[in-house]
Amino acid sequence: MTSRRNFLGGMGAITAAVSAATVSRVAMAALPEPAIQTTPDTMPPLLPKSGRPYNPVVTLNGWTLPWRMNNGVKEFHLVAEPVVREMAPGFKAHLWGYNGQSPGPTIEVVEGDRVRIFVTNKLPEHTSVHWHGQRLPNGMDGVGGLTQKAINPGKTFAYEFIARRPGTFMYHPHADEMTQMAMGMMGFWITHPKARHPLIAEVDRDFVFLLNAYDIDPGAYTPKIMTMTDFNLWSWNSRIFPGIDSLNVRKNDKVRIRIGNLTMTNHPIHLHGHEFLVTGTDGGPTPKSARWPEVTTDVAVGQMRQFEFLADEEGDWAFHCHKSHHTMNAMGHDVPTLIGVDHRGIARQITNLIPEYMVMSERGMADMAEMEMPLPDNTVPMMTGQGPFGSVEMGGMFSVVKVRKQQKPGDYKDPGWFKHPAGTVAFEVTGGIAEPARFKSEGGQSMPLLKQPRKDVEVQIRKPSGPMQH
Numbered sequence: 280m281t282s283r284r285n286f287l288g289g290m291g292a293i294t295a296a297v298s299a300a301t302v303s304r305v306a307m308a309a310l311p312e313p314a315i316q317t318t319p320d321t322m323p324p325l326l327p328k329s330g331r332p333y334n335p336v337v338t339l340n341g342w343t344l345p346w347r348m349n350n351g352v353k354e355f356h357l358v359a360e361p362v363v364r365e366m367a368p369g370f371k372a373h374l375w376g377y378n379g380q381s382p383g384p385t386i387e388v389v390e391g392d393r394v395r396i397f398v399t400n401k402l403p404e405h406t407s408v409h410w411h412g413q414r415l416p417n418g419m420d421g422v423g424g425l426t427q428k429a430i431n432p433g434k435t436f437a438y439e440f441i442a443r444r445p446g447t448f449m450y451h452p453h454a455d456e457m458t459q460m461a462m463g464m465m466g467f468w469i470t471h472p473k474a475r476h477p478l479i480a481e482v483d484r485d486f487v488f489l490l491n492a493y494d495i496d497p498g499a500y501t502p503k504i505m506t507m508t509d510f511n512l513w514s515w516n517s518r519i520f521p522g523i524d525s526l527n528v529r530k531n532d533k534v535r536i537r538i539g540n541l542t543m544t545n546h547p548i549h550l551h552g553h554e555f556l557v558t559g560t561d562g563g564p565t566p567k568s569a570r571w572p573e574v575t576t577d578v579a580v581g582q583m584r585q586f587e588f589l590a591d592e593e594g595d596w597a598f599h600c601h602k603s604h605h606t607m608n609a610m611g612h613d614v615p616t617l618i619g620v621d622h623r624g625i626a627r628q629i630t631n632l633i634p635e636y637m638v639m640s641e642r643g644m645a646d647m648a649e650m651e652m653p654l655p656d657n658t659v660p661m662m663t664g665q666g667p668f669g670s671v672e673m674g675g676m677f678s679v680v681k682v683r684k685q686q687k688p689g690d691y692k693d694p695g696w697f698k699h700p701a702g703t704v705a706f707e708v709t710g711g712i713a714e715p716a717r718f719k720s721e722g723g724q725s726m727p728l729l730k731q732p733r734k735d736v737e738v739q740i741r742k743p744s745g746p747m748q749h
């Protein structure tokens with residue numbers, strides 16, 4: 280965790296790029312230039328320049344997609360493409376995503392907005408985009424083959440609908456889903472209410488991120504897409520601790536965090552030091568009668584949860600998935616590395632048997648090789664992160680909520696480590712320590728065993744050794 284993140288670059292880090300090769304010039308002239316993001320840092324909220332004002336969200340290690348107004352329609356341009364995502368400093372993955380990153384940019388609109396989203400496909404295979412949770416015409420739902428023709432490589436499709444329901448949504452492909460989601464294709468969608476809403480609170484800070492998982496052998500760059508459960512990288516917005524930015528808030532801020540799960544397992548998300556209320560799901564705001572205090576909420580597969588709390592305790596509060604294997608990174612550095620291996624000849628032979636194979640291993644890989652990216656060591660420790668008191672020994676789905684009196688409204692910069700008031704840190708006790716009192720009758724006095732074992736049985740916990748699967 281370093282404080283090297285800054286927001287000075289802001290949206291200046293986004294550059295416009297025109298994908299001239301994929302659509303005709305006439306068609307391109309009608310499209311908004313796609314904004315491309317080049318950094319994995321948390322970008323400042325994108326304040327709306329027109330329309331109803333709202334407090335925009337902050338995407339953890341992500342950004343919000345700019346739009347243009349065209350005759351009363353909000354127009355966005357998503358480009359589905361291979362990307363290089365820095366998952367943690369020194370560790371880059373070859374993923375698929377949108378507009379330069381995985382996940383794609385957050386789309387933020389207001390209830391009642393008419394939206395048009397252009398989707399240009401620069402992947403080596405067809406795709407589609409499903410707008411998870413939205414009310415929309417059936418033909419805009421984005422299920423390839425069922426509600427639309429798939430978007431072939433090089434083609435651009437437009438989706439158009441009215442954002443009818445305020446709330447927390449996500450988007451992802453509904454075409455070769457297993458591959459495309461395993462490769463990192465997904466994004467967040469927020470629809471703000473058009474007026475004060477009885478069940479949607481106004482908050483000071485509103486953070487969003489997606490839970491995703493990858494299976495990338497140490498030293499390799501590309502996820503194994505066939506993996507069903509044995510993922511080795513558990514990420515938030517395709518970042519792993521210590522690569523996940525902290526969530527920096529001002530003391531007494533009302534904070535909302537929205538989370539969507541596009542992994543293959545559930546994640547009990549746990550916040551230290553505060554209680555929160557789950558105020559909504561992808562189905563909408565939760566009725567007030569159904570809210571109760573929690574410190575952990577389970578986000579099941581394909582679900583979204585939004586929760587809110589008053590950040591009234593100063594400090595550096597751990598915030599993580601409570602499955603301990605999900606706060607670890609890949610282990611085992613004895614796996615053969617395949618960097619520089621040319622699969623293309625083999626791929627062609629396999630393609631004769633399995634046509635889909637070509638997509639991943641020939642065209643997919645070859646494109647990536649041609650990018651001529653620098654080659655980092657590309658490993659990341661299993662448990663790491665240097666805190667103010669030593670190693671945090673975490674990985675994966677772990678971050679810190681930093682609550683500070685001095686944090687200015689609207690300032691999302693990392694304030695550094697918490698300075699604990701004197702006498703408020705756990706301390707070592709030295710000198711004579713009294714013998715702790717022991718309970719005398721331990722050992723199940725109420726239900727004696729039928730047969731007493733001849734001698735006491737001791738159970739030993741065996742610690743895992745060698746390369747771990749988790």
Ligand SMILES: [Cu+2]
Binds near residue numbers: 545546676
């Ligand atoms: Cu988890």
